[in-house]
């Protein structure tokens with residue numbers, strides 16, 4: 001199966017190829033960079049790279065990419081869009097590489113669908129996108145020098161413990177990367193590089209900078225040393241964002257609408273950056289007994305994040321129940337952390353619903 005995918009990659013001409021990866025995901029970014037660099041090495045030019053996330057319209061993406069003859073989706077659980085993909089396949093060849101939960105095996109439809117479930121006996125979710133991309137590309141060209149990109153993907157998606165042998169291979173190639181409390185985990189040099197790359201999630205510009213960095217960087221240590229302008233930009237960005245998050249975390253009591261009896265804080269985030277989720281997480285860890293509901297208005301949509309570190313309430317349930325009553329509402333997640341969104345016209349209704357539903361559910 002990897003060989004078939006390798007054959008697909010080897011025939012990709014840069015001008016007629018597009019790679020679509022999982023937006024602002026450290027694994028997706030590295031996976032796309034590995035594929036693009038391998039194609040570059042084989043054909044002497046870089047393919048087009050696009051990012052996609054599940055909240056975006058798949059139809060719009062399909063329209064944008066249909067002019068390409070070869071389409072590679074990586075690190076995206078889009079096998080649920082079977083009929084849409086079959087429609088795209090009429091004019092383009094498709095390679096879909098993923099390690100998320102499997103909905104449909106598309107191999108009978110003429111799409112080349114690579115999923116660890118089809119050939120790997122271990123835990124398929126840990127055979128991450130970047131490692132799949134690396135193993136495929138290694139069949140057609142020498143990608144040894146960019147093995148660290150696969151390492152970043154493994155660390156990001158918590159697959160590295162299952163691929164210790166490969167991690168040791170990376171450390172043999174780049175001995176200076178082998179540092180930190182746990183060289184197979186986030187607390188490693190590769191973990192630090194991962195956190196630089198995931199600054200991508202803060203804006204569209206950061207996203208583009210991160211993918212560019214993964215395409216140009218030949219020396220992973222030089223990323224941490226800020227020797228690449230892209231790395232420097234991402235790190236500066238990260239620092240600015242951290243300051244902003246700290247400010248929101250420090251001043252929540254004076255800025256949030258606090259319901260003493262419910263220990264509930266409803267807090268509007270006005271940042272131009274996407275800091276809702278990390279701010280909510282930090283607030284919740286520091287104030288485990290408080291239920292946090294953070295919201296941010298962005299171009300007609302209100303994004304919400306809910307946290308209850310002490311699990312006083314089921315956040316997933318709360319997110320579902322609230323958004324079910326709001327226009328274009330969608331929400332869900334886990335017990336201590338959940339998220340969702342709805343149309344801004346229902347903001348007032350939302351603000352009334354939150355304390356009411358929390359009271360009911362407590």
Ligand SMILES: [Mn+2]
Pocket residue numbers: 025027028075099128129157
């Ligand atoms: Mn992944």
